[in-house]
Amino acid sequence: xxxxxxxxxxxxxxxxxxxxxxxxxxxxxxxxxxxxxxxxxxxxxxxxxxxxxxxxxxxxxxxxxxxxxxxxxxxxxxxxxxxxxxxxxxxxxxxxxxxxxxxxxxxxxxxxxxxxxxxxxxxxxxxxxxxxxxxxxxxxxxxxxxxxxxxxxxxxxxxxxxxxxxxxxxxxxxxxxxxxxxxxxxxxxxxxxxxxxxxxxxxxxxxxxxxxxxxxxxxxxxxxxxxxxxxxxxxxxxxxxxxxxxxxxxxxxxxxxxxxxxxxxxxxxxxxxxxxxxxxxxxxxxxxxxxxxxxxxxx
Ligand SMILES: NC(=O)c1ccc[n+]([C@@H]2O[C@H](COP(=O)([O-])OP(=O)(O)OC[C@H]3O[C@@H](n4cnc5c(N)ncnc54)[C@H](O)[C@@H]3O)[C@@H](O)[C@H]2O)c1
Numbered sequence: 001x002x003x004x005x006x007x008x009x010x011x012x013x014x015x016x017x018x019x020x021x022x023x024x025x026x027x028x029x030x031x032x033x034x035x036x037x038x039x040x041x042x043x044x045x046x047x048x049x050x051x052x053x054x055x056x057x058x059x060x061x062x063x064x065x066x067x068x069x070x071x072x073x074x075x076x077x078x079x080x081x082x083x084x085x086x087x088x089x090x091x092x093x094x095x096x097x098x099x100x101x102x103x104x105x106x107x108x109x110x111x112x113x114x115x116x117x118x119x120x121x122x123x124x125x126x127x128x129x130x131x132x133x134x135x136x137x138x139x140x141x142x143x144x145x146x147x148x149x150x151x152x153x154x155x156x157x158x159x160x161x162x163x164x165x166x167x168x169x170x171x172x173x174x175x176x177x178x179x180x181x182x183x184x185x186x187x188x189x190x191x192x193x194x195x196x197x198x199x200x201x202x203x204x205x206x207x208x209x210x211x212x213x214x215x216x217x218x219x220x221x222x223x224x225x226x227x228x229x230x231x232x233x234x235x236x237x238x239x240x241x242x243x244x245x246x247x248x249x250x251x252x253x254x255x256x257x258x259x260x261x262x263x264x265x266x267x268x269x270x271x272x273x274x275x276x277x278x279x280x281x282x283x284x285x286x287x288x289x290x291x292x293x294x295x296x297x298x299x
Contacts, residue, residue: 004237006031009091011083013037013074013131014101016053018206019157022225023098024056026233028065035087036060037070038101043208045103045119066091074101075122080130084138096153096236097135099128099179104208109170117171124175128156128182132197136186139193149194151238156183156199158247163201163258164291176201180247184260187245196244198235201258202228203251222253231255249295258295264288 010027014020016038024034040051053069060067070086072079087094103123105116132154139152161169162176183199190197205215205223215223228251234240235248247258264287270276289297 001026001029003031004239005096005233008032008095008236008238009035009087009093010096010098010236011035011037011070011087011094011131011135012098012100013083013127015098016040016051016056018208019202019204019225019228020098020100021056022204022229023100023232024067025059026226026229027096027236028060028063028067030233030237032096032236033066033091034060034068035070035083035090036067037072037074037083039071039073041103043104045105045123074099074127074131077130080127081134083131084134088138094135094138095151096155097131098232098236099131099154099156101127102157102208104169104172106168106172108168112171120171120175124172125178125182128179132156132182132186136190136193136195139190139195143193149192151241152190152193152195153236153240154183154186154190154195154197155232155235156180156197158183158199158201160201160203160249160293160295163247164293164295166293180258180260183247184245191244194241196235196240198244199247200228200232200235201247201249203249204228223251225251227251227253256295 005027010032012020012024015024015036024036028034036053036056038053040048042048057067057069068090070083072083074080105120107116139150143150156179158180159176162173163180166173180199183197187197204225205220231248231250249256249258265283267279292298
């Protein structure tokens with residue numbers, strides 16, 4: 001394995017299991033020092049009795065790498081500050097934040113509870129904002145102090161469920177589409193400090209997805225989290241300085257760029273809604289369709 005991230009210091013949130021664990025292990029294999037963040041949660045966000053983050057740190061140390069556990073809740077403002085501070089105090093700097101922690105509370109809109117909505121927004125959206133905000137302020141100060149841009153990296157975790165749209169997940173999908181938008185906007189704001197911000201929509205066989213349908217052994221291999229992490233580790237490296245504000249898709253047999261919203265057909269404005277009606281139909285017919293979960297036009 002190449003030492004692409006030699007000496008870089010990376011935080012990975014939700015790194016005790018699944019996709020985050022794989023990011024942490026590959027970063028360490030590529031030479032990064034890793035802060036393995038996780039509260040040790042069940043899929044719905046409730047706490048487990050033991051935090052498997054310690055096992056990931058043990059695995060990294062066993063292969064000669066450097067890693068430390070952080071058990072803070074990323075959706076907490078103070079917890080995220082402690083997380084960023086811990087990376088800097090432990091390893092003397094911070095280069096990369098990978099916001100990966102996530103939970104599910106799936107429900108059709110007609111039955112979704114306020115708590116199911118709030119919990120998902122809290123972990124995904126605030127859990128992306130809070131660590132990013134503390135790290136961004138650190139990098140801005142560093143850039144001002146040194147008079148040079150940094151090589152800071154934020155890599156957020158979106159989902160095809162949000163950017164393409166999946167039934168039964170208005171809460172999760174809205175949060176994940178929000179994370180894609182957050183990444184594009186933060187990329188524009190932080191470019192001046194040398195910080196890149198990108199997002200990943202992974203497809204991986206983890207406890208979050210293993211019960212969605214029957215998987216053949218070939219499916220499981222093709223969806224192994226190991227196929228998702230290489231693009232993330234590349235984005236974490238110094239070599240990706242020119243790539244920012246993009247959303248990538250990885251897993252299940254491919255790595256791809258997800259193309260964003262753009263303006264379709266247009267007409268001059270009309271004051272009368274009824275007169276505008278035929279043009280609305282014409283514009284919709286002339287514009288690209290929304291895509292399905294495979295990323296291609298719906299029929
Ligand atoms: N597996 C997929 O196919 C898939 C698809 C699209 C998006 N995602 C996203 O990828 C990310 C990882 O998913 P996964 O499949 O590995 O799930 P997972 O359940 O295996 O891992 C999520 C981890 O996040 C941790 N976590 C939850 N809340 C936390 C909090 N408040 N603070 C810190 N840690 C917390 C959990 O303890 C867990 O270890 C999630 O953001 C998920 O939404 C996954």
